[in-house]
Amino acid sequence: xxxxxxxxxxxxxxxxxxxxxxxxxxxxxxxxxxxxxxxxxxxxxxxxxxxxxxxxxxxxxxxxxxxxxxxxxxxxxxxxxxxxxxxxxxxxxxxxxxxxxxxxxxxxxxxxxxxxxxxxxxxxxxxxxxxxxxxxxxxxxxxxxxxxxxxxxxxxxxxxxxxxxxxxxxxxxxxxxxxxxxxxxxxxxxxx
Amino acid sequence: xxxxxxxxxxxxxxxxxxxxxxxxxxxxxxxxxxxxxxxxxxxxxxxxxxxxxxxxxxxxxxxxxxxxxxxxxxxxxxxxxxxxxxxxxxxxxxxxxxxxxxxxxxxxxxxxxxxxxxxxxxxxxxxxxxxxxxxxxxxxxxxxxxxxxxxxxxxxxxxxxxxxxxxxxxxxxxxxxxxxxxxxxxxxxxxx
DNA sequence: GGTTCCATGTAACGTGTTACATGATTTT
DNA sequence: AAAATCATGTAACACGTTACATGGAACC
Numbered sequence: 001x002x003x004x005x006x007x008x009x010x011x012x013x014x015x016x017x018x019x020x021x022x023x024x025x026x027x028x029x030x031x032x033x034x035x036x037x038x039x040x041x042x043x044x045x046x047x048x049x050x051x052x053x054x055x056x057x058x059x060x061x062x063x064x065x066x067x068x069x070x071x072x073x074x075x076x077x078x079x080x081x082x083x084x085x086x087x088x089x090x091x092x093x094x095x096x097x098x099x100x101x102x103x104x105x106x107x108x109x110x111x112x113x114x115x116x117x118x119x120x121x122x123x124x125x126x127x128x129x130x131x132x133x134x135x136x137x138x139x140x141x142x143x144x145x146x147x148x149x150x151x152x153x154x155x156x157x158x159x160x161x162x163x164x165x166x167x168x169x170x171x172x173x174x175x176x177x178x179x180x181x182x183x184x185x186x187x188x189x190x191x192x
Numbered sequence: 193x194x195x196x197x198x199x200x201x202x203x204x205x206x207x208x209x210x211x212x213x214x215x216x217x218x219x220x221x222x223x224x225x226x227x228x229x230x231x232x233x234x235x236x237x238x239x240x241x242x243x244x245x246x247x248x249x250x251x252x253x254x255x256x257x258x259x260x261x262x263x264x265x266x267x268x269x270x271x272x273x274x275x276x277x278x279x280x281x282x283x284x285x286x287x288x289x290x291x292x293x294x295x296x297x298x299x300x301x302x303x304x305x306x307x308x309x310x311x312x313x314x315x316x317x318x319x320x321x322x323x324x325x326x327x328x329x330x331x332x333x334x335x336x337x338x339x340x341x342x343x344x345x346x347x348x349x350x351x352x353x354x355x356x357x358x359x360x361x362x363x364x365x366x367x368x369x370x371x372x373x374x375x376x377x378x379x380x381x382x383x384x
Numbered sequence: 385g386g387t388t389c390c391a392t393g394t395a396a397c398g399t400g401t402t403a404c405a406t407g408a409t410t411t412t
Numbered sequence: 413a414a415a416a417t418c419a420t421g422t423a424a425c426a427c428g429t430t431a432c433a434t435g436g437a438a439c440c
Binding site: 002005006009012027028031032033075078079081082083085086087088089090091092093094095096097098099100101102103104105110111113114117118121149150152153154156157159160163164167168170171174175178182 | 194197198201204219220223224225267270271273274275277278279280281282283284285286287288289290291292293294295296297302303305306309310313341342344345346348349351352355356359360362363366367370374
């Protein structure tokens with residue numbers, strides 16, 4: 001039930017589904033993705049629930065846009081969600097499930113290649129977040145310590161993303177070392 | 193499409209749905225949860241696909257059990273999945289979405305309480321993983337460097353879990369400091 | 385004239401959760 | 413006698429992804 005609350009959170013200013021999607025893409029994208037095909041019907045439901053109201057508006061370019069704004073009830077719902085405390089949903093990490101069973105490949109070289117590829121993808125994500133931070137720094141001289149209120153918590157989430165992906169990269173490196181050590185050990189035992 | 197592959201991976205030995213669930217609970221539980229109501233139909237589908245075969249078997253206690261075993265086709269499917277390389281699915285972190293919008297509470301004290309509660313939950317999970325590691329160490333003198341093949345990769349995933357939750361705890365602490373600093377700054381500006 | 389961006393939606397499908405339903409055996 | 417554990421399933425619902433459908437305006 002959280003896309004609903006994310007949309008409520010994004011609607012501090014009136015916006016269209018399309019706007020929200022763009023905004024999502026450059027702020028929450030690293031821990032929450034959403035498709036337009038999910039956003040549009042959800043906004044509709046929320047209007048039916050009385051959490052939002054909408055009106056049509058002309059666009060500078062392109063067709064008319066449906067602009068949503070949060071109602072008082074919507075704001076209450078948002079605050080309730082936050083006041084409930086942290087929602088600890090189970091995270092599913094597909095790649096970790098793969099690592100868990102990697103021995104089934106029966107081939108240390110392939111396993112090494114797997115971890116190497118994982119490392120590259122993780123460090124790519126890390127770099128993307130670092131670039132996002134640089135862009136923010138360039139755009140706002142107050143970054144990171146004198147940000148306005150609406151930037152404070154988003155900046156914290158960006159910092160977490162960096163820490164997490166850096167941890168993944170570190171772990172991949174350790175795994176690669178351990179796999180290497182294990183492989184050379186097993187070659188020795190075979191007398192290679 | 194990954195529960196399927198996880199079930200394939202778990203079926204190195206013949207096992208019932210119930211067995212698999214228990215085994216899941218004390219190994220993958222920190223990054224992959226699954227309900228019996230999801231496992232049973234999935235096993236059925238997989239048998240229909242020819243990835244598994246089943247037979248009924250008496251139980252020491254309780255009713256008859258349906259024991260599944262992996263077919264050659266199932267083993268091929270498992271290896272293919274691993275050979276495809278890391279599956280980087282988007283992770284959704286509900287609690288991070290909440291942090292992102294925490295400013296909407298308009299109350300630093302409540303935000304602090306939120307982060308405090310998050311810190312406690314994260315450190316609880318970290319402790320659970322450390323306990324799991326201790327239990328493993330006690331049970332198997334070869335831990336962690338001379339584990340048999342089927343323990344090597346599981347141990348790596350356990351190590352990642354610990355790193356990740358430790359990172360979360362660290363980040364919570366940093367957030368708490370920054371929130372505190374921000375609060376006292378804003379009280380000063382108000383001349384409290 | 386073709387591509388990209390703006391803009392909104394629907395439909396089908398796949399995956400995951402919660403609740404319901406049943407009943408034997410073992411432990412307290 | 414009650415509670416926990418063993419054991420297997422179904423049904424309804426919620427959430428998310430992919431594909432499909434449409435069409436205007438701006439840019440190259």
